[in-house]
Amino acid sequence: MKKIEGGITAAKGFQAAGGAAGIKKQGVKDMALVYSEVPCVAAGTFTTNIVKAAPVKWDQEIVYNHPTAQAIVCNSGIANACTGEEGYGYCRKTAEAASAALSIPEDSVLVASTGVIGKQIPIDKIAAGVEMLKPQLAATREAAATAAQAIMTTDTEPKEVAVQIEIGGKTVTIGSMCKGSGMIHPNMCTMLSFVATDANISKEMLQKALSEVVPDTYNMVSVDGDTSTNDTVLLLANGLAGNPEITEENEDYKIFKEALFEVNKTQAMHIAGDGEGATALFEVTIQGAESKEQAVTLAKSVITSSLTKAAIFGHDANWGRILCAMGYSGAKFDPENVDLYFESAAGKLQIITKGVAVDYSEEEATKILSEPKVTATADIHMGEATATAWGCDLTYDYVKINADYRS
Template structure:
């Protein structure tokens, strides 16, 4: 697998654009379009929140049908959530505008929104934005970046990744972009993510690969414990790589899954590291657990602990908070048996062993915790299962950002 620059326009046949439509923000791009020159197999995973935004309902209908997708239209600033039947009708209207501008079917247009809940979309601006996007779309890395910037809300940076692999003797590219910074929690986060690929694969296997992989990537991320109304992860595959269609599991499928996993994990970590107000990416890796589910439960419990996140912000090796979070996770283990390490680019230290604090230097621990990426490694000493979760520290700025989010 070769890691390359780019995002949603890296794969063959995908174009993009980002424009200023004035949906809520001024003097910044706030609408994006991703377009494939040929129809695509589409797969998707969506929020588990019972309160689902209108675009989620629209996209689920498209993805779960036999329709092929060809375009994605995204706006930031207004979520189009809790907007009733009118909000859904606005999705239909947006898809119709894109279909007219691109000369494709409305059922091949996916719609996504992110931003403030409860506001109705300004449809004149939306439809004009769609027309602007249709005129602006083109291939290339620059427009891919424009699109990645246009979907941001409280994000501090755009998030993109792309890789190349060889499948069936053909070069296959997978690229992606995402947004997400707050209201992020497992079972899909407050995030939008779009992955494009030129691989030729059946719709059934594309969905199966995505549904399985999200369990170890996007569903292992948490910033603040809030699961959004708008979470959407879409994958479009247009088949332009020219490989023989992947219709069954085997070496070609495994190669695709490995590349998809890298893209999804990279995007998930970018979201965690850019949590609202965050200064550090917090990775929790649980190893030698009794089973996979317990490993996931333990890792998630630590990254969602507000006390642990606050200690990370203070560069304080307060290992008691980590042990506490492990203890109330619901997983069964012997606290006398586990070992706990802290690790970053500044080094690695053992801080807990045999049921008590290890002999370590607080100064060294502080140095390790002062880096922009910190890992807590928890060795359960029970079995062979492992899992990794990603979060961030909890800072003063998180409260400031969310105290006046609507204004």
């Protein structure tokens, strides 16, 4: 597997476009279109929030009950959440517009929205946006980058990744774009991820692969503990790589799943590192757990601790907050048998052993915690299981951004 320069158009047969449809301020990119030259099998995972946005309900119907999909229409600025039957009807109208423009079936159009909850989307602008974007569709690197920019809300940068693998003597590519910065606590944020591959794989195995990698990637991210109404991961596969079709859990499936994991892990880290107002990506690894479930619970408890996140922002090795967060997680462990380390590009330092502070240098700890990526590793010495979660520091700017979000 190798990472390559690219995004949503990296795989054969995929085109994209992005532009300003007038949903946001004048001239700001706010709408993206992704299109496959041939029908795709589709897979998806979605928010577990009981309050589900209209596009989530629409996409669940398409992914679960229709054989193929061929296009994705995404707008930013308005989430089309808590909008009732009218909002769901606008999903249908969006699909109708894309169907007419692209000459594809209405039920092969997936839709996604992100932004303010509770407002109806301006469907006339959305429909006009589809018409605007259709002639701009291209398979170029620039087209992918423009589409990635168009789906951003409070993100400070577009998030793209692409990898290549070899399956059955054929080069298979997976490309992705995603957005997410706040309201991030996936349980499949406001998180949207679109993944496109030219792999030849059955719909059943595509869904299986996605469902197997999401728990250890997107579901291990938290910026602020809020699970969005709009969380959506969509995966399209058009088969144009020409590899023998993957229809079972064989070696080809394993290779594909590993590459898909790498793409989604990279994007999960991009989201965490670009958390609203964040200055650092905060990675937490639990080692020596007796079960994966225990490790996951402990890791996620630490990255969602506001006090721990604030300490990371202050470059303060306040390890007591980490041990405290582990203690109220609900997972059982012996606090007097925990070793804790901080690590970054500036070095690695053990902070506690057997639950008690070691004689470490506060100056060295501060230096380690001042890097843009900081890792805390806790070994609880109970078994062989491990889990890693990603979050970010909690800064003044997070409050400012969310206090002013609608205005």
